[in-house]
Amino acid sequence: MKGEQSEPQLPLTRKCELLGVPRSSFYEQRIKASTMLSAADETLVFEIDRIYTKTPFYGSRRITAQLQREGYVVNRKHVQRLMRIMGIMGIAPGIMTSKPHPEHQVYPYLLKNLVVTRPNQVWSTDITYLPHAPGTMYMVAIIDWYSRKVLAYRCSNTMNADFCVAALEDAFREHGKPDIFNTDQGSQFTSDAFIAALKARDVAISMDGRGRAFDNIFIERFWRSLKYEWLYLHSFKDVFSMKASLANYIDFYNQRRLHEALGYQTPDEWHTSAPCGADFNLGLLSRSPAEMRPAASQPNACVNP
Structure with a gap:
């Protein structure tokens, strides 16, 4: 015992x-x-x-x-x-990962009542603490609001901006750029390097209101899925095994995990079959999966270069 x-x-x-x-x-x-x-x-x-x-x-x-x-x-x-x-206890809330910098500029929230109609219209990001990892470990992820697809992620044992910028550059390299990029007001996302990477590509910057996790609801839901479907179900002997297991989960999440809100399709399927002119409100209208399903599969012509 x-x-x-x-x-x-x-x-x-x-x-x-x-x-x-x-x-x-x-x-x-x-x-x-x-x-x-x-x-x-x-x-x-x-x-x-x-x-x-x-x-x-x-x-x-x-x-x-x-x-x-x-x-x-x-x-x-x-x-x-x-x-x-x-020998049991409730899963405790994670440690604070979003701390504003008093000298950094804060941008307005641009997503209120926004109708999201295609991939690469809105991306968002957030950092979470991985409490069951070997040692201290943080993860940043970038998702597409239309498809819920995880576009890029990085892990780090520190909370500096470098790994967030690296994940952002990964997403740009693999998926083009969004019209709008939404973050919280954490110092990593208001840092000069992170903001410069967005401005260099003419991406509109949106930031959540303080204490309003609902403003970034889709990545908050992703964190919950990741922790309850992966993190809390495994133990890891070292960082290498953790990262390999995490990569497998991200592949599962993007390629095989069915989402009720996406008409029981996967994020990859929804991302690549999106009709560019679809009237699809990921914000917060209540629609049935049938109402939200794309009309037909077709090559994705919605990517911003």
């Missing part, structure tokens, strides 16, 4: 898979090693596991609230004690 406690970042379901034991047996061994539980607490252990399996981002407060909603008479301190015995 000491080995399990030394790796709290590895999800419990994955640990049990690696050990080849059912999760219920794992709990039984932990409980026996820790203390004798009443029949009521044994029931609570399995109810906590059920809730945690569905919502691993729930901490003790919300698990307690959910149990109470379901009719269990329990307080938070009791739930915390059982969670410690079980």
Whole structure:
């Protein structure tokens, strides 16, 4: 059990898979090693596991609230004690990755009520912290708002602007340029080097309002997918294995992962079959997948040189 406690970042379901034991047996061994539980607490252990399996981002407060909603008479301190015995905790929010520089210019937000009709009309970017990576690791990604395709990404163990500029140059080289590029107000994206790369290509610069993650909603959704479908399900022996696994996930996300909002097509399919004149609002209108599906596949003539 000491080995399990030394790796709290590895999800419990994955640990049990690696050990080849059912999760219920794992709990039984932990409980026996820790203390004798009443029949009521044994029931609570399995109810906590059920809730945690569905919502691993729930901490003790919300698990307690959910149990109470379901009719269990329990307080938070009791739930915390059982969670410690079980060796689980809610997935904590990441560290702050967006810190403005007081001397850098901030640009207005250009995407409000914008109708996005084609690839390379709007790109956006963001940085996230990868908490389960070997050592400290940050990731920057650039996505196309029309197709949700990940156009470029880079990883770094520092938060300077260099790896963000490198990802931007990768995207330019592989995909042309967008009409509008949206970022948050983080110092990496307001840096001289990042802004100069955009201005050199006559790209309009848009920035989220402070504290308004919804302004960059599609990349926020991508981060959630990446973490829950990849990061939280794996452990990595070193940075090289992590980066190889990440590359595989990005390939899966772009080429094989079906998106309901794209009519159950992949980002690659949607990106390359886009009719240039389509009236498609990625902003925030509610449409069915059938209404949003391109009329027919055709070569992508929407790329900005």
